[in-house]
Amino acid sequence: MRMAFTDLQAAKVRDNLERVRERIVRSGRAPTEVDVLAAIKYVPVAELPVLAEAGIELVGENRGQDLVAKHEAHGDLFVWDFIGQLQSRKVKDVAPRVRLIHSVASDSVLSKLEANPVPEVLIQVNVAEEEAKEGIQPSDLREVVERCPVPVTGLSTMPPFAHAAEDNRRHFARLAELAGEHGLQRLSMGTTRDYWIAVQEGATIVRVGTALYE
Numbered sequence: 001m002r003m004a005f006t007d008l009q010a011a012k013v014r015d016n017l018e019r020v021r022e023r024i025v026r027s028g029r030a031p032t033e034v035d036v037l038a039a040i041k042y043v044p045v046a047e048l049p050v051l052a053e054a055g056i057e058l059v060g061e062n063r064g065q066d067l068v069a070k071h072e073a074h075g076d077l078f079v080w081d082f083i084g085q086l087q088s089r090k091v092k093d094v095a096p097r098v099r100l101i102h103s104v105a106s107d108s109v110l111s112k113l114e115a116n117p118v119p120e121v122l123i124q125v126n127v128a129e130e131e132a133k134e135g136i137q138p139s140d141l142r143e144v145v146e147r148c149p150v151p152v153t154g155l156s157t158m159p160p161f162a163h164a165a166e167d168n169r170r171h172f173a174r175l176a177e178l179a180g181e182h183g184l185q186r187l188s189m190g191t192t193r194d195y196w197i198a199v200q201e202g203a204t205i206v207r208v209g210t211a212l213y214e
Contacts, residue, residue: 005213008047013054016212020195024206027199034199037081039191039209041066045073051212052077060102060207064090071097083156083188083207085134092116102156102188102205104148105135114149121148122156122188127174130160138178145182154186154204155179165194172201 021031038051041062048070051059061067062084071080081100088108094101095116104110105124113121123144126135135157136144145152155178159171172189179187179202188205190198195206 002042004042004044006044006047008043008050008213010050010053013051013056013212016214017055020206020208020211023196024199027196029199034203035205037083037188037205037207038212039083039207040070041084042209043213045070048074048077056212064094067097068093081205088112094118100153100186102207103134104144104152110144110148117150120151120153120186122154122186123148123152124156124158125175125178127157127171127178128160133158133160138174141178141182145184152184154184154188156188158191159189159194162194165197168194169197169201172198172203176202 017036020036024031024034035058037058037060038056040059057079059078060081060083061070064087067082080098081102082094082098083102086101086103086109091109091112095118099119101118101121103124104121123141124135125138125141126133127138129137155175157171157175159168162168175189176187186205187203190203190206192208192211195208198206
């Protein structure tokens with residue numbers, strides 16, 4: 001299990017953030033075209049002010065109960081997104097605290113969003129069609145978008161683990177293709193191990209953790 005990131009230093013995080021942004025530019029995109037989201041699953045509550053001091057503005061949490069705790073402590077420091085697997089019973093807790101949910105992927109969550117709206121959501125798509133992976137099948141996307149009770153502005157995906165970043169290019173390209181077919185603008189894809197490939201394929205949000213903290 002991943003250990004928590006502790007004793008973070010603002011100067012180091014700031015330098016790492018600049019490196020991520022520079023790599024985005026080298027990948028052919030302007031910094032204003034791609035949001036760098038700091039994944040904070042393994043960042044303790046007490047460390048979050050360091051991220052703000054380092055210039056991080058957008059954060060994403062994977063777990064509903066942790067999002068509530070971190071938002072209650074430091075809600076005014078960041079813009080907050082939810083990026084993990086969302087349980088329907090947690091929608092009421094998550095919805096009022098975030099600008100965007102990246103991971104809508106079930107009928108139960110869709111049903112809860114009607115009573116607990118958020119400004120917008122992304123539909124999580126299982127582009128690799130892995131049996132054990134969260135996300136809807138590409139063939140179901142149009143129907144899910146049409147049934148969603150809140151605005152759908154884009155798509156997200158978590159491709160299979162790959163030893164080489166290049167191996168995920170085809171999955172990112174497929175998500176971009178699906179977004180284009182459905183007139184959706186946001187693409188949340190790419191993590192520390194492959195975000196520059198995702199950027200080359202059209203990502204508008206990259207979810208970066210380790211690259212910012214180590």
